[in-house]
Amino acid sequence: MTEAARREYLLDVSRLLWRLWSGRLPTGIDRVCLEYVRNFGGRSLALVQRRGRTYVLSAADSDRLFTLIERGTAGFRTGLVLLAMRGFARLRSAPPRPGMILLNAGHTGLDDSALVEWIERHNARAIYLIHDLIPLTHPEFCRPGEADKHERRMANALRSAAGIVANSQATLDDLAAFAAARGLAMPPTTVAWISGPDIPADVVPRRQPRPYFVTLGTIEGRKNHLLLLDVWQRLGSDAPELVIIGQRGWRAEAVTKRLDAPDTLGGNVRELGRCDDAALASWLAGARALLMPSFAEGFGLPVIEALELGTPVIASDLPVYREIVGAIPTYLDPADHSAWESAVRDFTGASPERERQLEAMRGYRPPDWQSHFERVERWLGQI
Numbered sequence: 001m002t003e004a005a006r007r008e009y010l011l012d013v014s015r016l017l018w019r020l021w022s023g024r025l026p027t028g029i030d031r032v033c034l035e036y037v038r039n040f041g042g043r044s045l046a047l048v049q050r051r052g053r054t055y056v057l058s059a060a061d062s063d064r065l066f067t068l069i070e071r072g073t074a075g076f077r078t079g080l081v082l083l084a085m086r087g088f089a090r091l092r093s094a095p096p097r098p099g100m101i102l103l104n105a106g107h108t109g110l111d112d113s114a115l116v117e118w119i120e121r122h123n124a125r126a127i128y129l130i131h132d133l134i135p136l137t138h139p140e141f142c143r144p145g146e147a148d149k150h151e152r153r154m155a156n157a158l159r160s161a162a163g164i165v166a167n168s169q170a171t172l173d174d175l176a177a178f179a180a181a182r183g184l185a186m187p188p189t190t191v192a193w194i195s196g197p198d199i200p201a202d203v204v205p206r207r208q209p210r211p212y213f214v215t216l217g218t219i220e221g222r223k224n225h226l227l228l229l230d231v232w233q234r235l236g237s238d239a240p241e242l243v244i245i246g247q248r249g250w251r252a253e254a255v256t257k258r259l260d261a262p263d264t265l266g267g268n269v270r271e272l273g274r275c276d277d278a279a280l281a282s283w284l285a286g287a288r289a290l291l292m293p294s295f296a297e298g299f300g301l302p303v304i305e306a307l308e309l310g311t312p313v314i315a316s317d318l319p320v321y322r323e324i325v326g327a328i329p330t331y332l333d334p335a336d337h338s339a340w341e342s343a344v345r346d347f348t349g350a351s352p353e354r355e356r357q358l359e360a361m362r363g364y365r366p367p368d369w370q371s372h373f374e375r376v377e378r379w380l381g382q383i
Contacts (some may be wrong), residue, residue, distance in 0.1 A: 002059075002096065002286045003059040003060075004045055004058055004059045004096040005096040005097055006059075006101075007043060007044055007045045007059060007062075007100075007171050008043045008044065008101065009040050009043055009044040009045070009094075009100065009101050009102070009103055009315065010036065010044065010045055010046060010047045010056060010095055010100050010101065010102040010104070010124065011036065011040050011041065011044035011045070011046055011062075011102075011103050012047045012049065012102065012103065012105070012107045012108050012109070013037065013046050013047065013048060013065065013066075013069060013377065014047075014048050014049040014050070014105075014109065015029070015030065015033055015106035015107075015108045016030065016034060016037070016069050016291055017048065017069075017080070018074045020069065020072070020073055020080075020316045021076065021077060021080065021133040023073055025247060026184055027218075028131075028299070028301055029046050029105075029106050029107070029131055029241065030106075031196070032072070032105050032106070032107045032129065032131070032167075032194055033371050033374075034069065035195075036103060036105045036252065037066050037069055037070060038070065039369070039373045041044075041062075041063070041070075042063075042065035042066075042101060044062065044066075044103070045058075045062045045095070045096070045100075046060060046061070046065045046066065046202045047102065048091075049108060049109045049114075049115060052112060052114045053093070053114070054090040054093070054109075054114070054115060055092065055093060055094075056091070056092045056093070056094065056095050056096075058092075060254070061083065061086075063085060064083055065080075068080060069084065070300060091182055091293060092220060094122055095124060095339040097120055097126070098122055098123040098124075098237075099123050099125060100122075100125065100362065101106065101124075101127055101162070101380065102119065102124045102125065102126045102127065103127050103129075104126065104127070104128050105128075105129040105130070106129075107128070107130070107131065107153055110128070110153035110154075110156045110157055111149045111150075111152045111156070113152045113156065114150075115127055115156070115160075115270065116156050116159065116160045118214050119158065119160050125162035125163075126157075126160050126162055127161065127163050127164070127165065127380070128157045128161050128164050128165070128166070129163060129164075129165045129167065130154075130167070130171055130172075130175055131167055131171065131179065131298045131299070132167075132174070132296075132297070132298025133150065133154065133171065133175060133178060133298075133317055134170055134222065134296050134297075134298060135147045135149070135150035135151075135379045136150055136151060136154070136174075136178060136223065136328040137174060137296060138295060138296045140221075141220065141221045141222035141295065141296065141328065142222075142250075143250055143251075144190050144279075145185040153184065154175065154178055158175075158179055158184045158186065159184065160184070160188065161187040161282050162187065162188070163188040163189065163190070163379070163380070164186075164187055164188070164189045164190075165189070165190055165191075165376055165379075166189060166190070166191050166192075167191075167192070167193065167298060168191060168193065168298065168299055168320050168323055168324065169191050169193050169323055170189055170298075170319045170320035170323055171240045171298050171299075171320070172189060172199075172319075173319075175189075175235055181199050181255040184270050185383070188379075188383045189199055190220075190375065190376065191378075192372045192375045192376050193299075193303070193324060193367035193371075194301070194369075194372060195301075195367045195368050195372060196301045196304060196305050198206045198276045198365075199281055199305065199309060199321060200278065200281065200331065201307045203282060203285050203309065204282055205282060205285035205286035206283050206285065206286035206287075206351070207286060208241060208281045208286065210216070210240060210241060211239070211240040211241070211320070211345065211349075212240055212241035212242070212243055212286070212287055212288065213240060213242055213243065213287055213288050213289055213290075213291050213347070214243045214245060214286075214287040214289075214290050214291070214306075214311075214332050215228055215242065215243070215244055215245070215246075215282055215290070215291045215292065215293075216245045216246060216247050216280070216290065216292075216302040217292075217294070217302060218247055218248075218249040219246050219248045219249055219252045219255055220249035220250055220251060220294075221245065221250075221252070221257065222292050222294060222295050222296055223246075223249045223293075224293040224294055224295055224316075224345065225244065225293075225335050225341060226254055226255055226295045227251075227334065227335075228242060228291060228293060228340070229255065229259075229265065229269070230256050230270055230341050231337060231344060232254075232265050232266075232268055233265060234337070234341050235268075235341065235344065235345070235380060236266065236303050237266060238345075239265075239266060239268040239271045240268070240270055240288065240348045241270060241341075242268060242269045242270070242291075242342070243270045243272065243283055243287070244259070244269065244271045244272065245249050245272045245275050245280060245283065246272075246273070247273050247274070248273065253320075263332075267331060273284050280305075281305075281309060283310060284305060284306050285309045285310070287306075287311050288312055288347045288348060289306075289310070289311065289312040289313060289314050289330075289347045289354070290302060290303065290306035290312070290313045290314070290315075290316070290355070291314050291333045291340075291344075292313065292315040292316060292321075293313075293315070293316050293332070294315075294316050294334065295316065295319070295334055297318055297320050297321070298320065299320060299324070300315075300318075300320055300321050300324055300325070303324070303326065303329065304323060304325065304366045305314060305366075307325060307328060307364050307366065308330075308364065308366045312329070312330070312347065312354050312356070312357040312358065312361075313325070313328070313329035313330070313357070314329065314332060314340070314343050314344075314347065315329045315330070315331060315332070316332065316333070316334040316344045317331035317332065317333065317334075318333070324367070325364075327360070328357055328360045328361050328364065329357070330343060330353055330357065334344050341377060342365070374383065
């Protein structure tokens, strides 16, 4: 038996290749895909989708590609070109044996029937990690056409999956409702919470001249930054500092226009478009609270990271937040500006509610990747 035939899995790395090639900061989904490389890479052959075709690398080339991916953006383009020149001529259009498990952790290619046809043709057992159904449940916050594209993704996943991993029960409930509404059968499923980057033990909380709050996430309509800017406008000269950490995204003009005219907010708002993990942890650790007024989320890594660092959280009252962190945060209606203003004022100084959170988070244990993969692999052995 060849080394390729000994590998247990086909691991789709298409999304990571594109993201690393473009030099973009990793999203939450990108980080999940990377963890799948770290856990399954040594037992997998790399699978790459390109222009409607699907390719499988040899065992040796897969190992080289996984190593390149784990190194990150530094030298990635050069490394990928060299690997392509040496090894991509040996690309296969089929797996070394039928019935191999295909792991797709990034929704990659699911909007195209070509992947489904490839899976059926080679009798692959597709396992998809589903992150959210937000384009279907909240299409108003997504790009034109994204709802139709995501409907194809979810329908193709349900039709072709040997099993589906959901990142939360809330996501799985949304998927089950989608399947029922369209008369599609649910394959075997499991819920396995995801995790974030490891937080160093020696994080030094950021020290600022005055109290500050952090909000974390791409600047887009769904994240509801406008509410926070309105709150800071109302706070006036009494406002603490608001630190917005995240890249600018789609349909953010109303927010970015105000950010680009900081005098209208009294100089009390700071925007950090690029922030590495160490700096992010420092900002979170020193904040009076993390503010998350989102209208919808598939999971909630920033909330988990904040609590792990001992930072209180004020968040929208979303089912997924209650699922993953229970009653620790202070939950508010994302449309209630007055409630958010009151909470910010309260948390800026001595606050019984803030103290309640600090006490409630004692002994909090965040989800971790080891538990995620133990659950997934145990489940894979049962289906």
